[in-house]
Amino acid sequence: MRRLPPSEATGRWTGARHALPAAYGQTDLVVLGIGVMIGSGIFSVAGRQAATMAGPGVILSFMIAGITSLLVAFCIAELSSAMPASGSAYTFAYVIFGEVWAWIVGWALVMELLLAAAVVSRVWSLYAAQMLVDLGVRIPEPLSGVIGQERGFDLFTLLILVLLTGVVALGARVGLRTLWIIVIAKLAAIGAVIVVGATHFDQDNLAAIPAPAEPIKTASAALDSPLLGLAFGQTTAFGWFGIFAAAATITFAYIGFDVVATAAEEAKDAPRSVPKGIIRGLVITTVIYIAVAIVMVGMTPYKEINVEAPLASAFRQAGEGFMVHVINIGAVLGLTTVVLVLLVGLTRVVFSMARDGLFPRPLARINRGYHSPTTATLVIGVLAILLAEFVPVLTLEPLVVIGTLFAFVAVAAGVIRMRRTMPDLPRGFRTPLSPYVPIASILASLWLMVNLQVITWLYFLAWMTFGLLVYLAYGRRKSALAGGRPPLEPPVAVRGGLRGRHRR
Known part of the structure; x- marks a missing residue:
């Protein structure tokens, strides 16, 4: 259960060839958060969940998810201020709990971010193809079978992943400029949706929460049921089980x-x-999501919502056909930033794990020309392409959620333990009302986890078991801590003197 010293987590690589250059200001970090959180889901998830799971109670569902995320955000903010390293929850776990738990958390993050990038890129293709159709652009017959496909080879999915992998490989500054432009454009589209949709709001559509339906007692229905609902015999939607x-x-x-x-x-x-940056970005996103959810269920009774294109259909029924184009453009722009930031985040996690020896060391090299972990970026891009093209990733979306919630539990527990074992560690932010907020974060995250489907839990356990075997076969022996201390590389000669004087 070897642990990484806090000083090694934040100071070991300063000035070395494995160091990342400072590129993000405070506002840039807010934009980074908005860029990854607001995607096509803002135009579809409220309608789908209202129609199939929660009815008008979907507004409460957004609030519950937002409050849970905010509780966790406080915990992540404290750990990030104490250990500002690129590995995020992985590095926090390495310092606080030890290498085995760090690997488990890092493995869950890899699943979460890699699968999310593949899922979102596939959805990007669906929206891009729909946008062309709605604009009257005719897709050539030879390409019609490989564009906007939910399964199998998809050309648009390949193109967006290749393009954004290239942007990330060119360095943080190139990606940041691209991100700013797209985020501003998609926020304008979302603002138009809220303003125009509010003019068609009908409070009668916000009726009482529909009663739960009778459970369907089959083996298939049991696997697709929430774990908690199955335990209480409630295997279908609506009611309070549906809201959670x-x-x-x-x-x-x-x-x-x-x-x-x-x-x-x-x-x-x-x-x-x-x-x-974390807290402000999350608060802004939560407000925007709730506003769009209110507009969605306020425009159309939940029983009449078109699950395939909920918001677009609602605007068509309201006689605002031009808003369909706004939604399509906003969704395409939103998904572009989501994929971009997910690739950035995954690259940094893999980079950190490779730097610690748990993944092959070449993945931790920084390209001197682009000041970016180019090798790790290209490997991740290839893996995302293979996953998106050859695996039915749209059916695996809940795995992203369970991986995220698992990391949330580890982060919240980390705050509690760090307060006890490292009380003097300098922090730029402290979680309010600790340990009550971290405990609430753990309970809320676990509550959401047990509301995920049984089949999702089975897939997650299989992934984590496989990851533990990988660690035992490779990471345990190759770890930088296996020799008792992290090896520091010698300084690298550069023009004007030496670079890479390592702080202790």
């Missing part, structure tokens, strides 16, 4: 604020700027 089940699914929409912590090593004045 929808909240667990909606957590997918909030996923990403923790990715901001992976940029801590590249942030200016990280102990103060990263906590502010």
Whole structure:
């Protein structure tokens, strides 16, 4: 149960060729969070969950997911301010709990971010193809079978992943400029949706929460049921079980604020700027999501919502056909930033694990020209492409949620333990009302986890078991701590003197 010393987590690589350059200011970190949290889900998830799981109670589902995320955000903010390293929850676990738990958390993060990038890129293709159709652009016959496909080879999915992998490989500054432009454009589209949709709001659509339906007692229905609902004999939707089940699914929409912590090593004045960036970005996103949810269920009775295109159909029924184009453009732009930031976050997690020896060391090399872990970025891009093209990733979306919630539990527990074992460690932010907020974070995250489907739990346990075998076969022996201390590389000669004087 070897642990990484806090000083090694934050100071070991300063100035070395394995160091990442400072690129993000405080506002940049807020934009980074908004960029990854607000995607196509803002135009679809409220309608889908209202129609199939929660009815008008979907507004409460968004609030529950948002409050849970905010509780966790406080915990991540404290740990990031104390250990501003690129590995985020992985590095926190390494310092606080030890290498085995660090590997488990890091393995869950890899699953979460890699699968999320594949899922979102596939959804990007669906929206991009729909946008072309709605604009009257005719897709050539030879390409019609490989564009906008839910399964099998998809050309648009390949193109967006290749393009954004290239942007990330070119360095943080190139990606940041691209991110700013797209985030501003998609916020304008969302603002138009809220303003125009509010003019068609009907409070009668916010009726009482529908009663739960009768459970379907089959083996297939049991696997697709929430774990908690199955325990209480409630295997279908609506009622309070439906609201909590929808909240667990909606957590997918909030996923990403923790990715901001992976940029801590590249942030200016990280102990103060990263906590502010995480919390402000999450609060802004939560307000926007709830506003869109209110507009969605206020425009159309939940029984009449078109699950395939809920918000677009609602605007068509209201006679606002031009808003369909706004939604399509906003969704495409939103998903672009989501994939971009997910690739950035995953690259930093893999980079940190490789730097510690748990993944092959070449993945931790920084390209001198682009000041970016180019090798890790390209490997991740290839894996994301293979996963998106050859695995039915749209059916695996809940795995992203369970991986995220698992990391949330580890982070909240880390705050409690760090307060006891490292009380003098400098922090730029302290979680309010500790240990009550971290405990509430753990309970809320576990509550959402048990509201996920049984089949999701089985897949997650299989992934984590496989990861533990990988650690025993490779990471345990190759770890930088296996020799008793992390090896520090010699300084690298550069023009004007030496670079890489390592702080102790």
